[in-house]
Amino acid sequence: MARSTAHGGKIHPIDRFLHATEARVTSGLSPASIMAAYSDWVVHLANAPGKQAELVEKALRKNLRFAAYVQQAMFGRKGAPCIDPLPQDRRFQSPDWQTIPFSCWYQGFLLTQQWWHNATVGIGGVTPHHEDVVSFSARQILxxxxxxxxxxxxxxxxxxTFDEKGQNLIRGARNFAEDWERAVLQKPPVGTEAFRVGGNLAMTKGKVVYRNRLIELIQYEPTTKKVGAEPVLIVPAWIMKYYILDLSESNSMVKYLVDQGHTVFIISWKNPTEDDSDTGFHDYIDLGVNKALEAVRGIVGETPVHTVGYCIGGTLLSIAAAAICRDGKDWIKTVTLFAAQTDFTEAGELMLFIDDSQIAYLEDLMWDRGYLDTKEMAGAFQLLRSNDLIWSKLINDYLMGERTQMTDLMAWNADATRMPYRMHSEYLRSLFLNNDFAEGRYYVDDKPVALTDIHVPLFVVGAERDHVAPWKSVFKINLLADTDITFLLASGGHNAGIISEPGHPHRHFRVAEKKERDPYVAPDQWFEQTPVSEGSWWPAWEAWLTAQSGGKVDARAVGNRDAGYPAICDAPGSYVLQD
Structure with missing residues (x-):
């Protein structure tokens, strides 16, 4: 796919090759984007004497406060700390940090961190995006x-180290050497070998009943004599493999739905290669959602379908559902969205990596090899939670000499997929950068679609600590859609908040329904006035699905040879096994 500048000029192949080469070194981060943010910040700060004076004053006050704290500590008088860590910062929780000299070191570090935060925000004239980038970068460096x-x-x-006479550091060195070898040889992390797709992962029984060049469609075997009249079709994200919703037997959403009496189908996306570079976002609509719906209706009869989308799969589903409803088709009974954004104006910290310069840089990288590799995506997500995903591993695995026990969710997270060049470029530009769908500029089949085209009930799930799809961004569907919406806010993050099976400890949720004519309630107000329910949210959603259904029918066989959908092979199929 050729790319032009905003003014219509073509990008020279030499420039694209250079950028692609640079991007391999920078893990896909654009130096020009970072420098533009830094220049915006430093020029405005240099022209803000009032802000400079304020920073000098803050530095003096912090130093005086810190000096008083050190003096008290040196004489054994334990006073109140100068500064407390943020609630999510667990680095200094151990009582060992409250002794000299460690208490002084961590207090000095937190004061420095706070001063740099003050130095990078609140400067008149700096664009909000550049301010966020500079503040984020300063925090990462510190x-x-x-x-x-x-x-x-x-x-x-x-x-x-003292207690073990240094054995922890020896184990840590071995751990580091093993991890380095696996990274160089592009092997999965230590412990993933204990988890096998089709063995102890993705083990719910079913068959692949349809396949094209982009998807395999899996239908699961019923475990009840009666099932809901309308089947359930799940559209997972293709940034990762589908079996996050069919992990182990104890936390498989697929198995849970099947055991509750639902006929369940799920899409398994192909892992693209350079041959798929020209696969676009509309191909994911046509060959993905639309073909899957046609197959489901061909197998079970022409009945409307309960559709479910997760993350980018939910964004895709919402666009496809809007087009289907716009065209007067009765294919869809309900739409459920898990951690899926439909408006991208408040898309959270991922927006740090989204601007024209950054997208152009990624496009040149993808142009060179036809796809975005898993390493670039993993690096961005790790930076968003560097304390949890980078530095805590360094301390635990390499300094303490311990290995973090691998879980099924961690093993799934290591099984990443690639992004086709054309699709990812269209997704970033049309949705993240331009917000075309929320603002009515996104076209399907040469006609615009909008959330107001969806006239079936919606069930929308956000997660309190979601860094990928912040719940307040997900919540904006209440403002944009004109249909009945049940919004549920789960505890946890983007993945752990969704994989919240019954019996999982320390889980809670809030849920409330908004009828089509009800007034809009702002997210903070909604949060305060909606009561908390303890436990898993899955039963609440399943009860909603059942209430939206048209009763029960006899359990259905898997596949329908007479309709042209024979069982092709056993689940989990072949696409999920592609490297």
Missing amino acids: DMFSPSNFPWTNPTVLRR
């Missing part, structure tokens, strides 16, 4: 020098 990351400044590591 986190590298946290006293918790070094064995001689981390009291917990020092205690372990």
